[in-house]
Amino acid sequence: MKTTRSSRLRRLAPLAAAVLALGVFGATTSAGPASAAAQKWYSWDHDLHSGDCTLFGGAKWTIDSDGHAWFDGTVTSSSNDDAWLMWAELRDSNGAVLTTLHNVHYYDYNDQAKFSQNLPDKHKKYRWFADGSFNKNLYPLVAKMNLRSHC
Structure with a gap:
C-alpha cells in the first residue's frame, strides 16, 4: 500500500497537536510561584x-527587597485638628542616611517623602497605614531606620 506525503501528514497531525499541547501545559505547570x-x-x-502628638x-515599618515599604501604627493628639508628619530614613550599619522613603500616595509634590496622618479629634486614636x-x-545596605516627626 502506497501512502502519499499528504496522507502521512494528516495521520501525524493529531499526534503533533497532542505533543504541542503537552509542551504548552507542561511549561505552565512546571513554572513555580514567584519567589x-x-x-x-x-x-x-x-x-x-512630637508636640501634642x-x-x-x-x-x-516593613521594607521589602523589591523596594516597597509599608507602615502600620496608631497615633493621637491632645488637641483637635492636628496632624502627625513623618519622614522615614533608611540607614546603613554606620548610621549614615542611605535614602528617605518616598510616599507612594504623596500629596505634597515638593516633599514626596512626607507621610501625614490627620488627627481631627483629640479624644480618638487613629490607626495609620502608609505605603x-x-x-x-x-536594600542590602539597610541596617537601621530613623523616624523624623513633627506635629
Whole structure:
C-alpha cells in the first residue's frame, strides 16, 4: 500500500497537536510561584512624641527587597485638628542616611517623602497605614531606620 506525503501528514497531525499541547501545559505547570521578596522590620517598643502628638509603641515599618515599604501604627493628639508628619530614613550599619522613603500616595509634590496622618479629634486614636518606596538596590545596605516627626 502506497501512502502519499499528504496522507502521512494528516495521520501525524493529531499526534503533533497532542505533543504541542503537552509542551504548552507542561511549561505552565512546571513554572513555580514567584519567589517572595526578603523583608526587614523596624518597630518601636515605646511611644514617640512630637508636640501634642503621640505615635504609640508597636508602630512598625516593613521594607521589602523589591523596594516597597509599608507602615502600620496608631497615633493621637491632645488637641483637635492636628496632624502627625513623618519622614522615614533608611540607614546603613554606620548610621549614615542611605535614602528617605518616598510616599507612594504623596500629596505634597515638593516633599514626596512626607507621610501625614490627620488627627481631627483629640479624644480618638487613629490607626495609620502608609505605603512607601525606595531604590531596591539599597536594600542590602539597610541596617537601621530613623523616624523624623513633627506635629
